[in-house]
Amino acid sequence: MRTEFRSALTSAESTLADLADTAAGAIEQATVALLEADLSAAQRAQEQNKVLHERVNELENTAYDLLALQAPVASDLRVVVTVVKLGADVERMGSLAAHIAETAQRGSRIPEPLVPVFRQMGEVAQQMAIDAGAVLRSRDTTDAGRLSDDDDTVDRLRLELFRQIAGNWEHGAEAAADAALLGRYYERFADHAVAIGDAVVYLVTGVAAE
């Protein structure tokens, strides 16, 4: 029974890592959709988000099934709870990518001076999701720490965005509102990747990340 539990738990963790990769794919496609007005990329981001929701739902059910097994010890149960929590994180990452894709689908275009900012945000966010998946597989706490550095980059890019909006903005109120929201979506996506890294650090070391 105990072996069965451990093997099911390892499989759930591995699924979670795969879902982080799906989230990376979703934000990549959403960013392409946004910057290139590519509606088929937007569609792909939406589909990846849909897959993420379905698979997180399955993952949660698997976690609840695991709780029904008799042998688990407390430390393993803690991993089960963490899997459910991180499932919610990757699910949000998918939703945020979908919001970015929706903005592209509404026909909103990024004003030219902001294109490099969003391009970099997209690249960093995508890499963070990939790294979060890698950390889930390796349980390497150093890699988990790097996620916080990348998060600082996203925050810096978001400040640059606000500087442009508050400066000599010539693109209208609606574009300002869209840009602010898009910046928020990327920031939150990055936050969830950091949360995954932090949870792994906590599982490995028993100490909460700073």
Add this chain to the structure above:
Amino acid sequence: MRTEFRSALTSAESTLADLADTAAGAIEQATVALLEADLSAAQRAQEQNKVLHERVNELENTAYDLLALQAPVASDLRVVVTVVKLGADVERMGSLAAHIAETAQRGSRIPEPLVPVFRQMGEVAQQMAIDAGAVLRSRDTTDAGRLSDDDDTVDRLRLELFRQIAGNWEHGAEAAADAALLGRYYERFADHAVAIGDAVVYLVTGVAAE
């Protein structure tokens, strides 16, 4: 041991309901801060958010302690996992109220035509947090359903906000960006209240909310 577990679990659920009330207080103060440029209200919202984070942290530790007890059956463990998940929801509600308070602290003022929209958003969001706490206490699934109706009201108010930004907007790009983000914070706050209601429905009926 089993009695000990049940009593600790009931206490954790009751703490969660209290925290939903704290979130209601935080969004109330944040809205006052925003609409009246009241910096002491902003301060109170920030303090309530800080309390929320500390208490959710304690709640999570309590949940992990519960997992270490030997007697829990699977259905009880499911409640433990739900408590941890909903802890994350109320924590986010606190953070969102704090973001609204921060916007007020930065000196951002709501353009006059949007004041009624934000006033109503604040009232509905506050009521939703109170209702989420009540549902946690009563496990009344009808009350849980009402949370979705209120969420529709918040979404409608947010659309009104966008209509104004996309219309004859005379308040500049920065105010448009702030208004869009503030609308997003209220919307997410409401979403988390709905998530609490949905989780209670799921615990009671075993069927996911629509």
